[in-house]
Amino acid sequence: MPQHGIPANEIDTSRPHPARIYDYLLGGKDNYQVDQEAGDALIAAAPEVRPSVRANRDFLHRAVRYVVGSGVRQILDIGTGLPTSPNVHETADQVAPGTRVAYVDNDPIVKAHADALLGRSGRTGVVLADLRDPRSILDHPGVRAVIDFDQPVALLLVAVLHFVTDEEEPHRILAELRDAxxxxxxxxxxxxxxxxxxxSEAQAVYNKASATMNLRSRSRIQEFFAGFELVEPGLVQVPLWHPEVQPQQSGDIGFYGGVARKAPVPGPSGQ
Structure with a gap:
């Protein structure tokens, strides 16, 4: 399946990729010089970028523990990025061992590393696919082997939707995923x-990457939760979502995060 114009079995090292830039910002080693140069340019343009991505990663862990603690036993993680321990399945296992996780990303290097790390336990899977084609994800045999869409699923879209342009219809993507x-x-x-x-300088760094950065306001991000009910405290800066310790001032953290539940459709009587 082609990804951004390259065969899925090839790794493009000529352009930075968001997953590898993110890995570099987190202090990982699964990146190339082009990704490191892009990461350094981001830091120069937005000095808070490193604490922001770390705060976002911490939000992911807290949110996974929350949804698994609420009873969900299967997770679809789209835009998973390079494996950084603790991974989603490791975090979920802290609450409910055996939680099933399907990882999805569009970078072949992500799949290669994840395949090597995860092995073939049967309760995790790694799929190479693109968020902009949600049907290819929902119908993928690798996803279907792990996820039962007749049972509640936790859909993770963590630090990925800002790589989707308005022209690529993020609301349509969310609606198709939500309806499944x-x-x-x-x-x-x-x-x-x-x-x-x-x-704008930070956004410009991604102009040479395999996906552009599309920053959005809180009100526009909240629109992506249509059809879901946000749990408290709603859509907030990521350090403020169910903090395990009292967060310091978060004014320089440029990520919003939220968790929302899909409620049953009321019957004819409203019950």
Missing amino acids: LPAGSYLVLSHATDDFAER
């Missing part, structure tokens, strides 16, 4: 923003 989920499912979503600082 049964009642009782959850959406975990985080998204970069320029609400707190002008970040």
Whole structure:
């Protein structure tokens, strides 16, 4: 399946890729010089980028523990990025061992590393596919082997939707994914923003990458939760979502995050 114009079995090292830039910002080693140069340019343009991605990663862990603690036993993680321990399945196992996780990303290097790390346990799977084609994800045999869409699913879209342009119809993508989920499912979503600082220079770094950065305001991000009911405290900066310790001032953290539940459709009587 082609990804951004390259065969899926090839790794494009000529352009930075968001997953590898993110890995570099987290202190990982699964990246190339082009990704490191892009990461350094991001830090120069937005010095808070490293604490922001770390805060976003911490949000992911807290949100996974929340949804699994709420009873969900299967997770669809789209835009998973390079494996960084603890991974989603490791975090979920802390609450409910055996939780099933399907990882999806569009970078072949992500799949290669994840395949090597995860092995073939039967309760995890790694799929090479693109968020912009949600049907290819929902119908993928590798996803279907792990996820039962007749049972509640936690859909993770963590730090990925800002790589989808308005022209690529993110609302359509969310609607198609949402409609595939049964009642009782959850959406975990985080998204970069320029609400707190002008970040055109940081956005420009991604102009040479395999996906552009599309920063959005809180009100626009909240629209992506249509059809879901946000749990408290709603859509907030990621350090403020169910913090395990009292967070310091979060004004320089350029990510919003939220968790929402898909409620049952009321019957004819409203019950």
